[in-house]
Amino acid sequence: MARYAARRLLLLVPVILSAAVVTFALLLLLPGDPALALLGQEASEVELARFRHLLGLDRPVLVQLGLYLWRVAHADFGRSITLDTPVLRLISSTLPATLELATASLFLAVLAGIPLGLLAARRRGTPVDTGTMLLAQLGVSMPVFWLGVLLILLFAVKLNWLPSFGRGEPLLSALVTGDTAVAADSLRHLILPTFTLAFFNLALLSRLTRWAMLEVLEEDYVRTARAKGQRERLVLYRHALRNALLPIVTIVGLQFGNALGGAVVTETIYGWPGMGRLVVQAIGQRDFPVVQGAVLVLALLFSLFNLLVDLTYAIIDPRIRYE
Amino acid sequence: MTGLHRRFPALFVVALLVLSSAIPVGAAPAGSLLRIGIDVDAGTLDPRLANDTTARRVIEQVFDGLVELDPELRVRGALAESWTQVSPTVWVFKLRRNVRFHDGAPLTAGDVVFTYTTILDPALRAPLRGLYTPITKVEAVDDGTVRFTLSAPYAPLLKYADMGIVSKGAVERLGAEFAAKPVGTGAFKFVSWQRNSRITLEANPEYWKGRPKLGQVVFNIIPDNTTRAAALESGDVDLIHSPLSPQDVARLKNAQRVRVVETTGLGITYLNMNMVDPVMRDVRIRRAIAHLIPQQTIVKQIYREMDRPATSVLLPAWSGVFTDQIAQPGHDITKAKALLAEAGWTDSNRDGVLDKGGQRLAISVRTHSEDPNRIQVVELLVSILRSSGIDARVEITEFPGLLQALLSGNYQVVLVGWLGLVDPDRGMYNQFHSKGTQNWEKYTNPRVDALLDEGRQKADPAERARVYREVARIVATDLPYFVLTYQGYIVGVNRRVEGFTPIPSGSFRSLWTTSVP
Numbered sequence: 001m002a003r004y005a006a007r008r009l010l011l012l013v014p015v016i017l018s019a020a021v022v023t024f025a026l027l028l029l030l031p032g033d034p035a036l037a038l039l040g041q042e043a044s045e046v047e048l049a050r051f052r053h054l055l056g057l058d059r060p061v062l063v064q065l066g067l068y069l070w071r072v073a074h075a076d077f078g079r080s081i082t083l084d085t086p087v088l089r090l091i092s093s094t095l096p097a098t099l100e101l102a103t104a105s106l107f108l109a110v111l112a113g114i115p116l117g118l119l120a121a122r123r124r125g126t127p128v129d130t131g132t133m134l135l136a137q138l139g140v141s142m143p144v145f146w147l148g149v150l151l152i153l154l155f156a157v158k159l160n161w162l163p164s165f166g167r168g169e170p171l172l173s174a175l176v177t178g179d180t181a182v183a184a185d186s187l188r189h190l191i192l193p194t195f196t197l198a199f200f201n202l203a204l205l206s207r208l209t210r211w212a213m214l215e216v217l218e219e220d221y222v223r224t225a226r227a228k229g230q231r232e233r234l235v236l237y238r239h240a241l242r243n244a245l246l247p248i249v250t251i252v253g254l255q256f257g258n259a260l261g262g263a264v265v266t267e268t269i270y271g272w273p274g275m276g277r278l279v280v281q282a283i284g285q286r287d288f289p290v291v292q293g294a295v296l297v298l299a300l301l302f303s304l305f306n307l308l309v310d311l312t313y314a315i316i317d318p319r320i321r322y323e
Numbered sequence: 324m325t326g327l328h329r330r331f332p333a334l335f336v337v338a339l340l341v342l343s344s345a346i347p348v349g350a351a352p353a354g355s356l357l358r359i360g361i362d363v364d365a366g367t368l369d370p371r372l373a374n375d376t377t378a379r380r381v382i383e384q385v386f387d388g389l390v391e392l393d394p395e396l397r398v399r400g401a402l403a404e405s406w407t408q409v410s411p412t413v414w415v416f417k418l419r420r421n422v423r424f425h426d427g428a429p430l431t432a433g434d435v436v437f438t439y440t441t442i443l444d445p446a447l448r449a450p451l452r453g454l455y456t457p458i459t460k461v462e463a464v465d466d467g468t469v470r471f472t473l474s475a476p477y478a479p480l481l482k483y484a485d486m487g488i489v490s491k492g493a494v495e496r497l498g499a500e501f502a503a504k505p506v507g508t509g510a511f512k513f514v515s516w517q518r519n520s521r522i523t524l525e526a527n528p529e530y531w532k533g534r535p536k537l538g539q540v541v542f543n544i545i546p547d548n549t550t551r552a553a554a555l556e557s558g559d560v561d562l563i564h565s566p567l568s569p570q571d572v573a574r575l576k577n578a579q580r581v582r583v584v585e586t587t588g589l590g591i592t593y594l595n596m597n598m599v600d601p602v603m604r605d606v607r608i609r610r611a612i613a614h615l616i617p618q619q620t621i622v623k624q625i626y627r628e629m630d631r632p633a634t635s636v637l638l639p640a641w642s643g644v645f646t647d648q649i650a651q652p653g654h655d656i657t658k659a660k661a662l663l664a665e666a667g668w669t670d671s672n673r674d675g676v677l678d679k680g681g682q683r684l685a686i687s688v689r690t691h692s693e694d695p696n697r698i699q700v701v702e703l704l705v706s707i708l709r710s711s712g713i714d715a716r717v718e719i720t721e722f723p724g725l726l727q728a729l730l731s732g733n734y735q736v737v738l739v740g741w742l743g744l745v746d747p748d749r750g751m752y753n754q755f756h757s758k759g760t761q762n763w764e765k766y767t768n769p770r771v772d773a774l775l776d777e778g779r780q781k782a783d784p785a786e787r788a789r790v791y792r793e794v795a796r797i798v799a800t801d802l803p804y805f806v807l808t809y810q811g812y813i814v815g816v817n818r819r820v821e822g823f824t825p826i827p828s829g830s831f832r833s834l835w836t837t838s839v840p
Contacts, residue, residue: 036723
């Protein structure tokens with residue numbers, strides 16, 4: 001397993017480099033000029049040309065790409081054009097907020113979505129099943145920004161229970177220092193964005209769990225387990241769920257990417273100071289180094305998480321071995 | 324095991340609710356704290372480099388200019404106690420004594436000279452450098468006197484002299500960090516800046532006008548218009564302002580704890596028509612388009628009267644210059660059709676689209692994706708053009724893409740806007756002068772050039788009014804621009820906030836006298 005993990009880690013290098021090339025190419029295709037975005041409508045052609053030269057934007061595309069890859073290989077992500085700050089510093093100051101939100105939402109999706117799916121599968125055809133699946137249908141079809149606005153209007157404006165925007169202190173550090181008031185404030189800020197971001201994944205997971213369980217419950221070994229008089233709970237959790245988990249875990253792995261990407265919209269609605277907003281702003285201002293750096297970090301995180309998912313297969317299913 | 328599985332989500336939700344109810348809601352601010360909700364983060368807090376609305380609003384609190392503009396956009400002294408125009412091209416400013424920067428250093432003429440010479444140095448890349456290029460020399464006569472020498476008479480200089488004066492010592496000490504740790508002379512001192520989250524300022528007890536009433540001002544960055552309005556409604560922030568969505572403004576007007584103030588701002592929304600495009604160069608086409616625009620309907624239905632229908636390129640805020648006696652072509656479909664026919668465009672092959680010499684009359688109307696109202700206007704306009712036999716199409720790109728199209732001249736009609744037009748010169752010179760830096764439409768009219776040059780040199784208000792009214796009249800006939808609306812400037816403020824006066828320029832100068840009991 002260790003050798004497999006090491007090999008997969010090595011494979012990350014070409015993956016990341018390809019991500020770098022693709023990002024670079026996509027940004028080239030975008031209309032709009034970083035020099036213009038920074039210097040604004042008041043800038044003269046001479047100033048623009050000078051600034052483009054300063055940024056190296058007047059060099060041949062392949063030279064630009066080569067220089068960029070060379071810097072990436074040296075972990076040099078460059079400086080933001082608009083904010084005149086090292087890209088790595090911008091990423092490290094916004095990534096924790098995004099990770100906090102994405103992780104919390106994935107937790108919520110898993111901890112609520114899978115049990116809901118189980119419940120629906122066990123009570124198949126009852127009003128509980130119908131109700132759960134209706135909720136799930138709502139979750140997969142409701143636009144995130146609309147859900148976000150509705151939640152703010154209900155919980156912040158109408159009921160005044162939760163804050164309408166922003167982030168408290170980092171939850172993790174509040175928990176570590178043991179300051180309950182600060183931690184509670186962080187949680188209060190986290191609830192609405194977490195639910196907004198989680199709802200889609202939660203709905204998808206509950207539908208998937210229900211489907212996977214119903215499939216497995218039809219299998220011969222489940223009938224055998226029941227026939228030998230095992231208690232229904234054991235049948236469900238030891239025999240059925242464990243086998244149904246494989247596709248679910250795969251989807252959870254992909255959902256982490258969903259949560260990171262979807263955080264862009266949620267962060268904008270709730271004024272959450274995360275990396276998603278940094279990237280959107282950077283795209284709007286054609287701040288290429290920031291976009292490139294952020295995409296690389298996201299690609300790296302996503303790849304690492306999915307490596308983790310692949311490794312968990314072996315734990316869930318003893319038949320799977322990585323050599 | 325099974326029990327936990329079933330109970331866990333419920334436990335989680337209950338725990339969250341318990342935690343949330345344990346905390347006082349919207350914890351009341353200690354002392355006098357004003358919480359502002361603002362749409363974008365600042366790019367920099369160095370006044371010389373500021374290029375966005377948030378930066379300018381924060382900078383106004385931390386820095387002072389030589390002068391400042393009052394709510395009627397009249398110039399009054401700030402760091403300069405007085406000034407004299409020694410000759411048409413020489414201005415001398417006397418500085419206020421005993422003013423100190425937030426780091427304790429005294430303000431001297433050297434700081435003023437440093438501020439303006441660095442702005443004029445192309446290496447700094449100051450976005451507003453173009454406004455100051457007529458300045459050829461800035462020198463300190465003594466510690467309390469600064470002399471500006473100009474290449475030619477330049478009347479608008481005084482209005483642009485509200486640029487924040489930076490501390491030379493602090494800039495040299497902090498280098499690039501100065502942009503994130505600004506040191507000025509203003510009513511509030513900079514405390515902290517969490518990117519994309521909040522900027523915090525505190526009262527400057529030594530402020531030369533006197534100590535501000537507020538203890539702290541926090542600018543919360545809330546990008547979504549609806550969330551910002553909801554935050555004001557729920558009491559999470561005390562003050563928000565344009566840009567706001569028309570639907571949210573309507574809701575805020577009914578919210579008990581909120582007062583909504585609507586004024587006409589310093590911005591216009593207009594159609595920029597490319598004067599060198601083979602189709603658009605014909606003034607009859609431009610006039611026909613103007614006749615097809617249902618200006619009143621757009622203002623009522625799309626802007627819900629948050630913006631006002633414009634009559635010309637003159638802004639109502641330019642008192643003494645503005646007049647509603649100048650008019651652009653009004654909504655008149657018959658006239659539009661007649662003009663199109665007069666220009667030779669007829670439907671000769673009866674396919675429903677006008678043509679001339681085998682060419683179809685095709686017009687693309689562009690705008691940017693960031694403003695949903697502008698997208699609606701363009702879509703409406705295109706459907707109207709289509710029903711008048713023009714093969715019109717909508718093109719929406721992000722703002723940088725649109726800006727590039729404007730600069731390269733690769734467009735026919737663009738719906739876009741101008742903000743912060745404090746002076747007629749700012750609203751017309753670069754836009755309509757054949758040598759203007761923002762004359763993207765490539766408009767050339769020797770008479771307009773002469774008038775705009777004359778306006779720069781005239782200090783007499785009556786003379787300026789005559790000059791700029793004549794330019795506006797010519798523009799309303801030639802139609803390089805069709806000005807659609809005067810943008811509204813709207814402020815929503817919690818009723819418990821006292822002493823805040825909205826200023827159409829969007830300036831927050833009155834925070835100095837604002838208090839929250």
